[in-house]
Amino acid sequence: xxxxxxxxxxxxxxxxxxxxxxxxxxxxxxxxxxxxxxxxxxxxxxxxxxxxxxxxxxxxxxxxxxxxxxxxxxxxxxxxxxxxxxxxxxxxxxxxxxxxxxxxxxxxxxxxxxxxxxxxxxxxxxxxxxxxxxxxxxxxxxxxxxxxxxxxxxxxxxxxxxxxxxxxxxxxxxxxxxxxxxxxxxxxxxxxxxxxxxxxxxxxxxxxxxxxxxxxxxxxxxxxxxxxxxxxxxxxxxxxxxxxxxxxxxxxxxxxxxx
Amino acid sequence: xxxxxxxxxxxxxxxxxxxxxxxxxxxxxxxxxxxxxxxxxxxxxxxxxxxxxxxxxxxxxxxxxxxxxxxxxxxxxxxxxxxxxxxxxxxxxxxxxxxxxxxxxxxxxxxxxxxxxxxxxxxxxxxxxxxxxxxxxxxxxxxxxxxxxxxxxxxxxxxxxxxxxxxxxxxxxxxxxxxxxxxxxxxxxxxxxxxxxxxxxxxxxxxxxxxxxxxxxxxxxxxxxxxxxxxxxxxxxxxxxxxxxxxxxxxxxxxxxxxxxxxxxxxxxxxxxxxxxxxxxxxxxxxxxxxxx
Amino acid sequence: xxxxxxxxxxxxxxxxxxxxxxxxxxxxxxxxxxxxxxxxxxxxxxxxxxxxxxxxxxxxxxxxxxxxxxxxxxxxxxxxxxxxxxxxxxxxxxxxxxxxxxxxxxxxxxxxxxxxxxxxxxxxxxxxxxxxxxxxxxxxxxxxxxxxxxxxxxxxxxxxxxxxxxxxxxxxxxxxxxxxxxxxxxxxxxxxxxxxxxxxxxxxxxxxxxxxxxxxxxxxxxxxxxxxxxxxxxxxxxxxxxxxxxxxxxxxxxxxxxxxxxxxxxxxxxxxxxxxxxxxxxxxxxxxxxxxxxx
Numbered sequence: 068x069x070x071x072x073x074x075x076x077x078x079x080x081x082x083x084x085x086x087x088x089x090x091x092x093x094x095x096x097x098x099x100x101x102x103x104x105x106x107x108x109x110x111x112x113x114x115x116x117x118x119x120x121x122x123x124x125x126x127x128x129x130x131x132x133x134x135x136x137x138x139x140x141x142x143x144x145x146x147x148x149x150x151x152x153x154x155x156x157x158x159x160x161x162x163x164x165x166x167x168x169x170x171x172x173x174x175x176x177x178x179x180x181x182x183x184x185x186x187x188x189x190x191x192x193x194x195x196x197x198x199x200x201x202x203x204x205x206x207x208x209x210x211x212x213x214x215x216x217x218x219x220x221x222x223x224x225x226x227x228x229x230x231x232x233x234x235x236x237x238x239x240x241x242x243x244x245x246x247x248x249x250x251x252x253x254x255x256x257x258x259x260x261x262x263x264x265x266x267x268x269x270x271x272x273x274x275x276x277x278x279x280x281x282x283x284x285x286x287x288x289x290x291x292x293x294x295x296x297x298x299x300x301x302x303x304x305x306x307x308x309x310x311x312x313x314x315x316x317x318x319x320x321x322x323x324x325x326x
Numbered sequence: 327x328x329x330x331x332x333x334x335x336x337x338x339x340x341x342x343x344x345x346x347x348x349x350x351x352x353x354x355x356x357x358x359x360x361x362x363x364x365x366x367x368x369x370x371x372x373x374x375x376x377x378x379x380x381x382x383x384x385x386x387x388x389x390x391x392x393x394x395x396x397x398x399x400x401x402x403x404x405x406x407x408x409x410x411x412x413x414x415x416x417x418x419x420x421x422x423x424x425x426x427x428x429x430x431x432x433x434x435x436x437x438x439x440x441x442x443x444x445x446x447x448x449x450x451x452x453x454x455x456x457x458x459x460x461x462x463x464x465x466x467x468x469x470x471x472x473x474x475x476x477x478x479x480x481x482x483x484x485x486x487x488x489x490x491x492x493x494x495x496x497x498x499x500x501x502x503x504x505x506x507x508x509x510x511x512x513x514x515x516x517x518x519x520x521x522x523x524x525x526x527x528x529x530x531x532x533x534x535x536x537x538x539x540x541x542x543x544x545x546x547x548x549x550x551x552x553x554x555x556x557x558x559x560x561x562x563x564x565x566x567x568x569x570x571x572x573x574x575x576x577x578x579x580x581x582x583x584x585x586x587x588x589x590x591x592x593x594x595x596x597x598x599x600x601x602x603x604x605x606x607x608x609x610x611x612x613x614x615x616x617x618x619x
Numbered sequence: 620x621x622x623x624x625x626x627x628x629x630x631x632x633x634x635x636x637x638x639x640x641x642x643x644x645x646x647x648x649x650x651x652x653x654x655x656x657x658x659x660x661x662x663x664x665x666x667x668x669x670x671x672x673x674x675x676x677x678x679x680x681x682x683x684x685x686x687x688x689x690x691x692x693x694x695x696x697x698x699x700x701x702x703x704x705x706x707x708x709x710x711x712x713x714x715x716x717x718x719x720x721x722x723x724x725x726x727x728x729x730x731x732x733x734x735x736x737x738x739x740x741x742x743x744x745x746x747x748x749x750x751x752x753x754x755x756x757x758x759x760x761x762x763x764x765x766x767x768x769x770x771x772x773x774x775x776x777x778x779x780x781x782x783x784x785x786x787x788x789x790x791x792x793x794x795x796x797x798x799x800x801x802x803x804x805x806x807x808x809x810x811x812x813x814x815x816x817x818x819x820x821x822x823x824x825x826x827x828x829x830x831x832x833x834x835x836x837x838x839x840x841x842x843x844x845x846x847x848x849x850x851x852x853x854x855x856x857x858x859x860x861x862x863x864x865x866x867x868x869x870x871x872x873x874x875x876x877x878x879x880x881x882x883x884x885x886x887x888x889x890x891x892x893x894x895x896x897x898x899x900x901x902x903x904x905x906x907x908x909x910x911x912x913x914x
Contacts, residue, residue, distance in 0.1 A: 115787055141789040153784040155777050166777045170789035172770045179769045180762060186769070233789050359710065361832070410883055418710075419656065423839055424882040426832055431875030438869055551721070551828055558714045593729075596721030603715040604703045 068093040068268055069114065069145075069237055074123030076109055083109050084292045086123070091237070096259075096269045098283035100276070100303075102312070105289045107272040108150055111239050115147055116140045127237070142170045146235035148226040150242045150272075156215035160206055160225055163214055164197040167232025200228040204258055220251040224258065231262070238262070240271040244278055256282060280304065288312070329462045331584050332577070337468040339576020340475035341537065345530040345549055346556035346568040347479060348523035354499045354563025355519045358408060358421045362428040363527050363553060364546025366403075369432060370396040370528020371535035371545065375445060385451050392528040400524020403428055404517055412516070429546075437543040445541040452536060471533050478526065479569055486565055495519065499563060555595040559602055631749065635817055637857045638752035642810035644837035644849030645759055649803035651843050652772075653796055654779030655705070656713040658831045660807040662720035663693035665826030667808025668815040669727060669734055672743045675816070682746045682816065689812025690805045697804030698797065705796045720831055727823040739822025740815075747817040755813060756850075759806055763846055775799060807834075840881055842888020851890045 069091040076084040083106045091097040101107055112118045114125055116137040125132045132140055146167075155163050172193060178186035201207040204224040209217065214225060223243060230238060243259065244252045256278060263269050273279045279286060280300045287297040290312040296303055303309055345367060352360045373395040374388040383391065407428065411421045452470065456463045486492035497505040498512055506512045534549065535541045556575050560567025575595055582594045627634075643664060650657040671689035674680040680688070704715045727734045734740065766772045774795045777785040786792045815821045833856065841852020859877060863870035881889065 117783065117787075136791075137783075137786040138789050138791050141787050147787060149784070153781050155780040155784070157780060158773075158776060162773060162776075166773050166785070166790070167788045169770050169774055169777075174769075179771070180765050182765065190769070229788070407879055407883065414886060416882075416886060419835075419839055420882055420886070423836055424879050426836060427875045427878030427882065429875070430878065431872050434869070434871030434875065438872065547829075554714060554717065558711070558718075593722060593725035596718040597725075600715060600718035600722055603707060603711060603718065 068128060069270065070126050071110075071114075072124045072126075074110075074113060074120050074125060076106075076113060076118070076121050082292055084113075084120075087289070087292070087294055088123075089287045089294060089297055091268060091270050092285075093236075093268050094266065095285055096263050096271065096283045098279040098286040099270070099272050099289055100274070100279055100286060101289035103274070106292045107289055108241055110289070111147055111241055111272065114140075114239065115145060138170075141233050141235075144234070144236035145239065146230035146233045146237075147239035148223070148230055148241055148243060150245060152219070152222045152226060154214040154217075154222050154225050154229070156213065158214060159211050160201060160214055160217070160228075161194065161197050161210040163225055163229050164200050164232045165193050167229040168193050168196065168234075171234060197228075197232065200231050201225075203231070203261070204228045205254075220247050220255070223247070223255065227258065227262070231267075235267065237268045237270060240269065240273075242272055242274055244273070244275055252278060331580050333462060333464050333468065335577040335580035336573070337471045337537065337576075338580060339573035340472050340479075341530055341533050341572075342549075342552055342556055342575050343479060343569045343572025344475045344526060344533070346553045346560070346572050347482060347565060348526040348530075349553045350557040350560070350563055350565065350568040351482075351519055351523045351526075353557065354565075355495055356404075356408065356412075356516055357418065358425070359418070359554075360425050360523075361422060361550065362403060362425040362432070363523070364550030365429040365432045366396050366399055366524045366546070367527040367531035367534075367549055368436065368541075368543065368546035369399060370531035371541045372436060372440065372445075373528065374532040375447060375535070375541050378447060378451060389529060389532055392532045393525045396528025396531070397521040397525030400520040400522075400527075401517055403524070404520035408520070409513070409516070433543050433546075440543070442543060446539055447536060447541070467536055471537060475530075475533065478529065479565075482522075482526075483565060483569075491515075552595055555599045558599050632817075633857070633861060635747070635749060635752050637854055638756050639810045639814050639817070640837060640853035640857050641756055641850045642752075642759060642806055642813070643834045644841060644853045645763065646803040646807035646810065647834050647838045648763075648843060648849045649775075649799040649806070650796075651838060652775045652779060653799045654782070655796060655799070656709070656835075657704075657716045657800060657803070658713050658835065659697075659700075659716035659719050660803060660834050661826045661828075661830035662723040663697065663804040663807035664811035664814075664830070664834075665723060665727060665821075665823070666693040666696060666811070668811030668821050668826070669740070670808070671812030672740050672815045672821060673733065675744055675746065676740065676742070685746075685816070686751075686809065686812050689808045689815075691808075693808035693811075694801050694805040697801040701797045701800045705793065705800060717828065717831065720826070720828070724823050724827050727826075734823070737823065739820055741820050743815050743819055743821065745816060745819060747813050752813055755809055759809075760846060760850075767846070771795070771798070836878070840878070840888055842885075842890040844887055845890055845892040848888055848890040852888065855889060 071090075072088050074084060074087045075082070087106075087110065089099075099107055099110060109118070113120050114132065116132060116135055116139075120133065127140075127143060127145060130143070132143075135143075155166065158166070172189050174183075174186040174189055177183065198207055198210060201210055204227055206217075206221060206224055206228065209221070214222060217225060227240075227243070240259070244255055247255065252275070259269065259271075259282060271279065271283065280303075283300060285298070286300055286303045288295050288303060288306075288309050295312055296306045296309045298306070345363070349360065349363045352358055352363070370392040374392040377383045377388040377391040378385070403425070407424050408421055411424060452467045455466050457466065457469060484492075486495060494505065494510045494515055497508065497510060498515055502512050530549075531546070535545070552575060556571040557563075557568055558571075559574060560569070560571025575598070578594050578598060579591055583591050643660065646663070647657070647660045667689035670692040671685040674685040674688045675682065700719055704712060704719070707715055728736055730736075774785065774790045777788060777790060778792055778795055782792050811826075837852035837856045838849050839852070840855060841850065842848035859874050860870055863873050866873055885891070887894065
């Protein structure tokens with residue numbers, strides 16, 4: 068579904084990514100892990116078109132994404148959340164989600180200005196769908212509150228609902244449980260599993276090992292801008308390079324408990 | 327002929343630079359586009375004029391009066407208006423609009439007190455001699471303006487580059503929060519910056535008033551427009567940029583008047599600005615700001 | 620009725636200025652609602668005014684055609700200059716658009732054959748009736764009201780809050796910015812065209828930096844949170860000097876002080892929907908008997 072081939076990116080003289088290649092299959096939950104500063108978020112920024120690769124190609128369903136504007140990439144079916152939450156704070160939760168449906172609301176200027184039936188029907192459907200998505204992440208009771216008033220964890224869930232509103236085929240999640248406590252983590256994990264069961268392909272970047280190992284069918288490991296391993300969770304857990312580069316050091320305790 | 331034009335451009339440009347220096351300092355450190363800077367500039371000229379005509383002070387003392395008066399005014403504006411807005415974390419537009427109100431207030435107060443007409447410094451305040459150097463003539467006044475402006479700017483640059491104060495100011499420009507965490511007295515330096523910037527503006531006002539032999543309530547407005555153009559040309563918040571941008575504008579204007587015609591003089595500043603912004607949004611000397619995703 | 624006639628004879632110009640200023644305040648509201656500080660609206664007003672005046676004076680066009688020209692010309696110019704300028708952000712956009720405004724002013728000043736240069740255009744037919752202004756204002760407000768409740772209005776708001784996140788929601792950020800810029804230009808042009816056929820005379824000095832600042836002040840002072848904001852702002856800024864007339868020379872001084880006080884004490888402008896809502900809530904809480912019925 069998503070294929071990165073020999074992708075490199077450098078900012079000035081700094082090589083952030085070097086010859087990164089991997090493939091995300093349709094229907095999978097794919098994980099990309101690696102220490103902080105390994106270049107994970109850069110991968111998402113490249114896929115969503117916010118920055119352009121220095122070399123290499125990225126293709127989605129066989130079509131190249133290079134040079135395509137971010138909003139067009141979203142319309143092709145890729146949605147993402149952000150590591151540092153970026154909800155629209157001054158808007159209600161409901162409006163946040165409806166903004167995600169932007170490309171799917173199709174009414175004429177006349178319909179809009181005169182409030183014709185077609186316009187009203189589409190807006191009504193959008194609201195219904197937005198309520199659905201909000202209840203899917205458990206936020207429907209707060210639909211009319213401002214996003215700014217929500218807790219950190221709830222804002223993450225809102226981002227998830229908003230991303231789903233764009234009707235993606237592939238969902239990119241950038242450290243979805245960063246800064247959450249254990250209870251919130253397992254709750255969000257259930258939400259993501261539920262989403263995956265509905266047939267979305269999910270590509271998750273994560274720092275939290277236990278979370279990734281429990282969720283993903285396939286995992287790639289990024290270290291200093293290079294992919295050092297790729298495989299099933301059990302293989303990754305056993306891979307000596309990975310243990311040395313990532314697991315062996317500060318995250319040892321997590322490895323043990325994950326195993 | 328050309329040499330003569332260049333001399334004119336140098337004196338005009340150095341005043342532009344002096345004005346823009348205060349303007350850019352406030353933007354760089356406080357993050358505020360201070361639209362009352364032109365007014366402070368005008369009030370500096372009036373303060374010096376009063377010092378000369380009422381108190382019979384010599385020019386040097388009058389410049390000092392303008393420096394202190396304008397600086398105190400800048401300080402008052404900061405404490406009474408900008409600081410409350412800062413504490414409220416008002417978005418950038420809001421302090422800018424407040425400074426419009428301040429400008430309207432002082433412009434019309436000045437008009438009410440001194441009338442709208444042109445006032446002049448008494449003749450003989452500055453020696454009326456010309457320094458002749460081959461084909462080139464430069465008046466004592468012009469030479470004084472250039473030397474005085476450049477020394478002030480050089481002093482500012484030195485302070486910013488070499489001293490602890492300058493380092494602290496640069497740290498604040500980078501991030502007031504981080505600077506506060508490092509133990510820098512951010513509020514104090516905001517006030518100091520407001521004082522210095524306004525004081526430099528006031529001095530600029532006196533120099534322009536001497537140069538064009540006119541003091542009037544709205545003399546700061548055209549200067550303000552040009553100040554905006556200068557700091558954009560030079561890169562926002564950059565002191566060297568203000569210097570180079572000011573000189574650049576002075577040269578562009580003088581040469582445009584000499585070779586294209588005087589009607590296009592005012593179009594030059596903003597025409598240039600427009601083109602520069604389209605080609606180099608960060609200004610001629612600014613650094614590239616890369617947007618983070 | 621006679622009382623009204625007297626009132627109208629004295630104050631008609633003032634009332635119509637309020638309407639025209641409200642249109643101007645709304646014109647900049649469009650870009651502000653996308654989080655863009657574009658300061659070209661005074662220039663767009665000038666382009667509209669000159670286009671319309673030249674159409675009626677030199678081409679003998681009807682007022683309708685003149686108004687359409689007054690909307691169309693700045694709108695077209697906005698589309699052309701918007702492409703490169705709207706890439707700029709924050710202060711840089713403000714400065715570039717101010718620069719554009721000055722360029723327009725100087726061009727008008729120098730195209731003497733058409734525009735009369737610094738002397739301006741004299742003897743523009745007084746075709747603007749009160750209902751032209753009223754109808755324009757109502758029509759613009761209606762469009763705006765509809766727009767805010769649609770994907771376009773939500774897109775503007777999303778772009779204002781975070782344009783990267785907005786793009787990743789599938790919103791064409793550039794095209795929406797361009798739309799807001801061009802619509803604002805058209806409305807500023809309409810205001811200019813109406814004003815030109817009201818005041819008999821137009822000159823390049825009317826469309827400079829100060830006018831641009833005035834327009835921005837009206838919008839921000841009124842409050843950009845709701846539709847009523849720009850109208851309230853126009854009302855206050857137009858009427859304030861009139862109410863202060865008795866202070867003679869010092870009225871502008873008081874004007875300045877009031878401006879500063881509003882900025883200091885009404886953070887979101889005079890008309891702030893959320894404050895009004897809060898206030899309503901509080902007064903409702905004060906009368907518990909009513910709540911059941913209201914809900």
